[in-house]
Amino acid sequence: MTKSLSKGIFYALLVLFSLFFLIPFYVMVVTSLKPFDEVSIATMWQLPSAINLSSYAQAFAKLVPNFLNSLYIVIPATLISALLGSLNGYVLSKWKFKGSEWVFTALLFGMFIPYQSVLIPLIKTIQVLGLYNTIPGLVLTNVVYGIPLTTLMFRNFYASIPDSMIESAQIDGAGFIRIFRFIIIPLSITGFVVVSIWQFTNIWNEFLFAITITGSEQQPIMVALQNLAGSQIVEWNVQMAGAILAALPTMIVYIFAGRYFIQGLLAGSVKG
Amino acid sequence: MNKVMSNKWFIALYILPALLLIAVLIYIPLVLTGYYGLMDWDGIGAMKFIGLENYINALQDEKFWVSAKNSFLLAFYSTLSLAIYLAISLILASKIKGADLLRKIYLIPMLLSSVAIAQLWIKVYNPANGILNSLLRGIGVENPPVWLGDTNIVLYAIFIPILWQYAGFYILIYYAALKNIPDSLIEAAKIDGASALQIAYKIKLPLIIGVVKVTIVLAIVGSLKYFDLIYVMTGGGPSGASEVMASYMYKKAFTSYDFGYGSAIGFLLLIITLIVTVFIRKLTATDDEVQY
Numbered sequence A: 001m002t003k004s005l006s007k008g009i010f011y012a013l014l015v016l017f018s019l020f021f022l023i024p025f026y027v028m029v030v031t032s033l034k035p036f037d038e039v040s041i042a043t044m045w046q047l048p049s050a051i052n053l054s055s056y057a058q059a060f061a062k063l064v065p066n067f068l069n070s071l072y073i074v075i076p077a078t079l080i081s082a083l084l085g086s087l088n089g090y091v092l093s094k095w096k097f098k099g100s101e102w103v104f105t106a107l108l109f110g111m112f113i114p115y116q117s118v119l120i121p122l123i124k125t126i127q128v129l130g131l132y133n134t135i136p137g138l139v140l141t142n143v144v145y146g147i148p149l150t151t152l153m154f155r156n157f158y159a160s161i162p163d164s165m166i167e168s169a170q171i172d173g174a175g176f177i178r179i180f181r182f183i184i185i186p187l188s189i190t191g192f193v194v195v196s197i198w199q200f201t202n203i204w205n206e207f208l209f210a211i212t213i214t215g216s217e218q219q220p221i222m223v224a225l226q227n228l229a230g231s232q233i234v235e236w237n238v239q240m241a242g243a244i245l246a247a248l249p250t251m252i253v254y255i256f257a258g259r260y261f262i263q264g265l266l267a268g269s270v271k272g
Numbered sequence B: 001m002n003k004v005m006s007n008k009w010f011i012a013l014y015i016l017p018a019l020l021l022i023a024v025l026i027y028i029p030l031v032l033t034g035y036y037g038l039m040d041w042d043g044i045g046a047m048k049f050i051g052l053e054n055y056i057n058a059l060q061d062e063k064f065w066v067s068a069k070n071s072f073l074l075a076f077y078s079t080l081s082l083a084i085y086l087a088i089s090l091i092l093a094s095k096i097k098g099a100d101l102l103r104k105i106y107l108i109p110m111l112l113s114s115v116a117i118a119q120l121w122i123k124v125y126n127p128a129n130g131i132l133n134s135l136l137r138g139i140g141v142e143n144p145p146v147w148l149g150d151t152n153i154v155l156y157a158i159f160i161p162i163l164w165q166y167a168g169f170y171i172l173i174y175y176a177a178l179k180n181i182p183d184s185l186i187e188a189a190k191i192d193g194a195s196a197l198q199i200a201y202k203i204k205l206p207l208i209i210g211v212v213k214v215t216i217v218l219a220i221v222g223s224l225k226y227f228d229l230i231y232v233m234t235g236g237g238p239s240g241a242s243e244v245m246a247s248y249m250y251k252k253a254f255t256s257y258d259f260g261y262g263s264a265i266g267f268l269l270l271i272i273t274l275i276v277t278v279f280i281r282k283l284t285a286t287d288d289e290v291q292y
Helices: A002-032 A054-094 A100-111 A119-128 A135-159 A163-171 A176-187 A189-205 A208-213 A221-230 A236-269 B008-036 B053-059 B062-092 B099-111 B114-125 B131-138 B154-179 B183-191 B196-207 B209-224 B228-233 B245-255 B259-283
Strands: none
Touching: A002 A236, A002 B062, A002 B099, A002 B114, A002 B131, A002 B154, A054 A100, A054 A135, A054 A176, A054 A189, A054 A221, A054 A236, A054 B008, A100 A135, A100 B008, A119 A135, A119 A208, A119 B008, A119 B245, A119 B259, A135 A189, A135 A208, A135 A236, A135 B008, A163 A176, A176 A189, A189 A221, A189 A236, A208 A221, A221 A236, A221 B114, A236 B099, A236 B114, A236 B154, B008 B259, B053 B259, B062 B099, B062 B154, B062 B196, B062 B209, B062 B245, B062 B259, B099 B154, B114 B131, B114 B154, B114 B228, B154 B209, B154 B228, B183 B196, B196 B209, B209 B259, B228 B245, B245 B259
């Protein structure tokens, strides 16, 4: 009796907690599907009388150049940081040398620092390189600030590949590069998927570098979304549609590769 | 293996590109921030060396201390909220029906960017026609708070969406750790007559304490650096009531164009974060195989 009662209370708690997550999200989705004249406090909770995509059309028209900018930033930055992380992880787990632990720590350090502590000189360096207010500038920054985590994730991932495999490949005459290319990379496809999803989500949602390194034309989606809300003329339904459009790539990833997304969250936080 | 071993220094060269990139874009900027902090500089014109003036000013700047206090308050509440997440994970992991679905619901905000979350919650908190106040008026509250406009409430009002954003992440971590506990342990305790609460407190919690300690470090360090939601939702206002160190640095440099002073605050933020990180990690140090 008490057991089923406590179970009932537990369920009530969990459901209440999930309402806390769902209600704002529900209002967001419902609002984005309404035409402007249906958006009001009185009908905030109601489903739209008919699904109306006009707010999506408006948001899309405003955001599409920035959406593309984001893709141009995220895709190369994800690939390069994953590759570099994989190479680092391979060296640091399978080819340890004197001081390699020290190098590993030096690579990881970037994960702990507040970005405000590097921001001004970073922007200056990007300017000196001629990359200020360009997409390659943001690609470079996101690659470099992604390296600590991709290195950590791949190093932990490669720790589970037995050393004996590398040794027997060496006896067969394979060198550093051949082993990387024909053994390590094929064995770490899952690792690449997990790391890439993680990097994709992080870089897609990144905001501080985006607002400080790029100006108008080159701005990625998150800055444009922020500006969309800043201009008073834009209605709530359009803003919510914009927010959902901006979240679409990460949502698609979650729906189709949720397992890897979750693996990445765990690997990125606790250990590999 | 030995033959190749002799080439180790050659192998180390493969790590050089990453190290160089990190040196140029992370380490050198860190040092330069400290150096720029010694300058009077508007970001465009020439720098003028003024010694420690910026640092001394910052340490005497009441607004800086308010922002530091707010950052530490966020860190404190974030750490406290871990207890809620832990409790929820314990319930979820106790073989409850629908646990997977609930866990997925809690993760929804992780997919949204901080900017989207901030805008959504600005609408939730809108004093005139927001979700929250329309609910409150619906149940008869006559003068609901103005939330983001009230200096006494604003920091707590911002903490709720931060919780909304990260709860799923921590629950996921705890849930995964709890799922790793072998069933046999729990069964054995049940046979010995242990209550659910005893099992949670005496068996499950000690077994995942390593993970809990890691999340404490993550929550505290993450809070000290926190920027996005606050910048978008209030910009640190009203009158500095929700200012944190990161947003104050941004404001000084990019709004007031006082790049020397901004650098000094950025450098102080670094030092504070590093000291706290080292301190917390000492405090939570274990022999567990936890990576960081």
